Amino acid sequence: MEVRARILARIRKALKERPKALLPEHPHLRLGEEPLDLFLRRLAENGAEGHLLNQEGAVGLLKELAHGLPGVAYGKGVPTSFRLFPELPPEAAPLGVSWALFAVAETCTLALSSEDGRKAQLLPPTHLVLVERERVYSTLLEAFSEQKALPSALGLHSGPSKSADIGQVMVKGVHGPGRLVVAVLT
Amino acid sequence: MRVKAKLYPKEAARLLQEKPSVRASVTGATLHFERNRLRAYGEIDAEAWRERARRIKDHVLTHLDHYLELAEKRLRENGVQVHWAEGPEEAHRLLREVVARHGVKRAVKAKSMLTEELGVNPLLESLGVEVYETDLGEYLIQLLGEPPSHIVGPAIHLSLPEIQRLFHDRFGTPLDAAPEALAQVARGVLREAFLTAELGISGANFLVAETGTLAVMENEGNIRLSTSLPRVHVAFVGIEKLLPRFQDLALFLPLTARAATGQRLATFVSLIQGSAQPGEEGPEEVHVVLVDHGRTALLADPEAWEVLRCVRCGACLNACPVYRQTGGHPYGYVYSGPIGAVLDPGLLGLEEAHPLPHASTLCGACQEACPVKIPIPKLLLAWRHRAVEQGLAPTWEKGAMRAFAQVMGSPALYRLFSKALRGLPLPQALQDHLPLLRAWTEGRGPLKPSPRPFHELWREIKEETHGG
Amino acid sequence: MRVALFITCLADQFYAEAGVAAVRLLRALGVEVDFPEGQTCCGQPAFNAGHWGEARALARRTIDIFQDAEYVVLPSGSCTSMVKNHYPELLPGNREALALSGKTYELSQFLVQVLGVEKLGEGLKGRRVAYHHGCHALRELGVKEEPLLLLQNAGAELLPWEAAEECCGFGGLFSVKLPEVSLAMASRKVATLPQAEVLTSTDAGCLLHLAGRLGRLGRPLRVAPLATLLWEAYAGQS
Numbered sequence A: 001m002e003v004r005a006r007i008l009a010r011i012r013k014a015l016k017e018r019p020k021a022l023l024p025e026h027p028h029l030r031l032g033e034e035p036l037d038l039f040l041r042r043l044a045e046n047g048a049e050g051h052l053l054n055q056e057g058a059v060g061l062l063k064e065l066a067h068g069l070p071g072v073a074y075g076k077g078v079p080t081s082f083r084l085f086p087e088l089p090p091e092a093a094p095l096g097v098s099w100a101l102f103a104v105a106e107t108c109t110l111a112l113s114s115e116d117g118r119k120a121q122l123l124p125p126t127h128l129v130l131v132e133r134e135r136v137y138s139t140l141l142e143a144f145s146e147q148k149a150l151p152s153a154l155g156l157h158s159g160p161s162k163s164a165d166i167g168q169v170m171v172k173g174v175h176g177p178g179r180l181v182v183a184v185l186t
Numbered sequence B: 001m002r003v004k005a006k007l008y009p010k011e012a013a014r015l016l017q018e019k020p021s022v023r024a025s026v027t028g029a030t031l032h033f034e035r036n037r038l039r040a041y042g043e044i045d046a047e048a049w050r051e052r053a054r055r056i057k058d059h060v061l062t063h064l065d066h067y068l069e070l071a072e073k074r075l076r077e078n079g080v081q082v083h084w085a086e087g088p089e090e091a092h093r094l095l096r097e098v099v100a101r102h103g104v105k106r107a108v109k110a111k112s113m114l115t116e117e118l119g120v121n122p123l124l125e126s127l128g129v130e131v132y133e134t135d136l137g138e139y140l141i142q143l144l145g146e147p148p149s150h151i152v153g154p155a156i157h158l159s160l161p162e163i164q165r166l167f168h169d170r171f172g173t174p175l176d177a178a179p180e181a182l183a184q185v186a187r188g189v190l191r192e193a194f195l196t197a198e199l200g201i202s203g204a205n206f207l208v209a210e211t212g213t214l215a216v217m218e219n220e221g222n223i224r225l226s227t228s229l230p231r232v233h234v235a236f237v238g239i240e241k242l243l244p245r246f247q248d249l250a251l252f253l254p255l256t257a258r259a260a261t262g263q264r265l266a267t268f269v270s271l272i273q274g275s276a277q278p279g280e281e282g283p284e285e286v287h288v289v290l291v292d293h294g295r296t297a298l299l300a301d302p303e304a305w306e307v308l309r310c311v312r313c314g315a316c317l318n319a320c321p322v323y324r325q326t327g328g329h330p331y332g333y334v335y336s337g338p339i340g341a342v343l344d345p346g347l348l349g350l351e352e353a354h355p356l357p358h359a360s361t362l363c364g365a366c367q368e369a370c371p372v373k374i375p376i377p378k379l380l381l382a383w384r385h386r387a388v389e390q391g392l393a394p395t396w397e398k399g400a401m402r403a404f405a406q407v408m409g410s411p412a413l414y415r416l417f418s419k420a421l422r423g424l425p426l427p428q429a430l431q432d433h434l435p436l437l438r439a440w441t442e443g444r445g446p447l448k449p450s451p452r453p454f455h456e457l458w459r460e461i462k463e464e465t466h467g468g
Numbered sequence C: 001m002r003v004a005l006f007i008t009c010l011a012d013q014f015y016a017e018a019g020v021a022a023v024r025l026l027r028a029l030g031v032e033v034d035f036p037e038g039q040t041c042c043g044q045p046a047f048n049a050g051h052w053g054e055a056r057a058l059a060r061r062t063i064d065i066f067q068d069a070e071y072v073v074l075p076s077g078s079c080t081s082m083v084k085n086h087y088p089e090l091l092p093g094n095r096e097a098l099a100l101s102g103k104t105y106e107l108s109q110f111l112v113q114v115l116g117v118e119k120l121g122e123g124l125k126g127r128r129v130a131y132h133h134g135c136h137a138l139r140e141l142g143v144k145e146e147p148l149l150l151l152q153n154a155g156a157e158l159l160p161w162e163a164a165e166e167c168c169g170f171g172g173l174f175s176v177k178l179p180e181v182s183l184a185m186a187s188r189k190v191a192t193l194p195q196a197e198v199l200t201s202t203d204a205g206c207l208l209h210l211a212g213r214l215g216r217l218g219r220p221l222r223v224a225p226l227a228t229l230l231w232e233a234y235a236g237q238s
């Protein structure tokens, strides 16, 4: 408590004479493009794969990705209709499937809740994310403004894991998934 | 971290002389970052974004006590344990306690400049904890035992052959192994560490007061892993990292990413509200350490307080032609480049850091890059001025300036000087400063004054009429 | 219209021809030119090094010397910025400093913004020119298009130069306080320099530094102050 009080007292003293600055509001951004189109386009620009699919198509995509694999790690929120393959622990699974809370076109971002899990989003080398079409926001501001309750952790994923730390050469899949596949469900 | 800022001029010269490859690596990498930033700024109304960011940061800083208390309250409501630290002492005490209570043998660390300030790694190692830096660049320099040379790309001074050699010696990979192969080796080692570590340590880019949210940006996934897999997560947060509202992240996350790497958003952002809920994956215990370490002193500074707006994006480093020649090591402290040159004197005191504000030609490129519009050149000048006031300028410089002002203060002396420059015997005052002249001529050849100065030519053209 | 020329110390000593060119050019455009005799240095070296006492003394005398001028024109971007931007900071509340600030212009800025001249002649037809943006002209004064416009309209071919807007590493005292870094910066400018006939800039300091470096690295190239080229643009000779 003592350190806390000291720091706060120093801050108050420092600010005594300083004019207070006002807090500006955020204007809403207009993107001039259909959020869904933009989302898919920017995903591709970021080295991810995005598809607009109905239920059947999405299951087909999953089958394709899981073909020949021993099993899949699922997020808790993934509907049973997608749980067609043996479940493996994320540590051992070559494919993780997640159910996103929402997505954002502006930054081609998928928001993944800790309620869905964490390991399946991070450990397998390939990550398939399912998101409902109605959950695609156009901007971050719009998406953030509408979140009422926040989970203990929200992971925002906007592409495959990457690094250019080795001699400025871009390498994918450094720690997180090197392949990100997104299915927007109609 | 050992502070060597005083040695900047010598260290910069030595590096250029002894390790020319650093200049090539750093120049290449920073120009690449800089081009990306320019493209990314070009896509938005950068001026409006930066102005809004500046105003929000100024608001937070001028209400800092309020927002710190609010953040603390929200963090506690979220089940986070909040600690306050003046500096290393309190930080180390907490870590000792956590290590003892959880029997920590292994810790994974996500890149954080603040933990460099606090000497977290040496402390943990002294407690027998194996510490793994998990950001790939940070891991490379940890293996080499070097400090980071850039806020965002800690290993940008290393060339591919140097890294190939390092991995060859450490892990027996071939000397011509591709970057992908090297990354796979590092991934293997660090994956094991993630899965077995009891403690995860991170910094934070932002702390939202309204929701108690820690926001951490990265591209590799190592921060998400460090804050998700170990049982305990300790985050060190500078008290200036606050944002008022969750909404504000919608500006600061993309703006910082654009400034830092030219991305629209970092590949991964962790927004952490607290420890895992029952039945959830994630840390059982989350600690947030609110660290001062010189920041309240900066806040009290009527000019330099503006540096507390800094979001550590590194854009000023990338834009800086001085930084580009050497990278960060010669600056001798955690923060290098333009931000280091204006922040370090505040954090360390001018006595320790007075050469750093001179690591600039005042070209102004940093200020144009900065996403929160820190007036870096103005602050460089202010620190230089204070150093002079405090008697920290070198003796030769004081003498030179006095002589200079004397000569320039008198047209008669100035004319004499002008003659001297053209071959008359040099007056004593000038001779005293011959080392300066040598510093000039060594790389540029002898000074060649015009045959006659303009003020003499003027007498001839004074009466000339139209068209000469 | 009457202009007082502030030659500034570096140009006076090392690029005297810039002064002659500026005077002839301004006169040719119908402007009367004075040269107040007591002028020396604007004080920038002292200001930039933090020696504000010395800088203030020089600022005060410069303000006195140019007090009665209608306009003050300098063939130097950084000295213009010193007078225009930093005198009022250095002497807060000083009205004369503000007044001087308001009537002070870098030469190309004066030609385009005050005189409204965009074409001087065609004297640079076909000349391959590399233009170095002095940092203070570019970022403190916002002088970017003016010199390019005047050169281009005179027929010069402006060569693309990837490092045209990068600092050359002169930086006044910087060049001798951190000579190794300063030279490394100049080397990058030289290494990226296109195949030009002439290298020009608003600033004598940058030119002195770059010319020296070019010589040392064995790349002979004509280095001329912008004022000189602008006079050639008008008068058509080289």
Ligand code: SF4
Pocket: B151, B259, B309, B310, B311, B312, B313, B314, B315, B316, B317, B339, B366, B369, B370, B371, B372, B373, B374
């Ligand atoms: S000073 Fe500005 S540009 Fe430099 S790191 Fe800080 S926020 Fe980024």
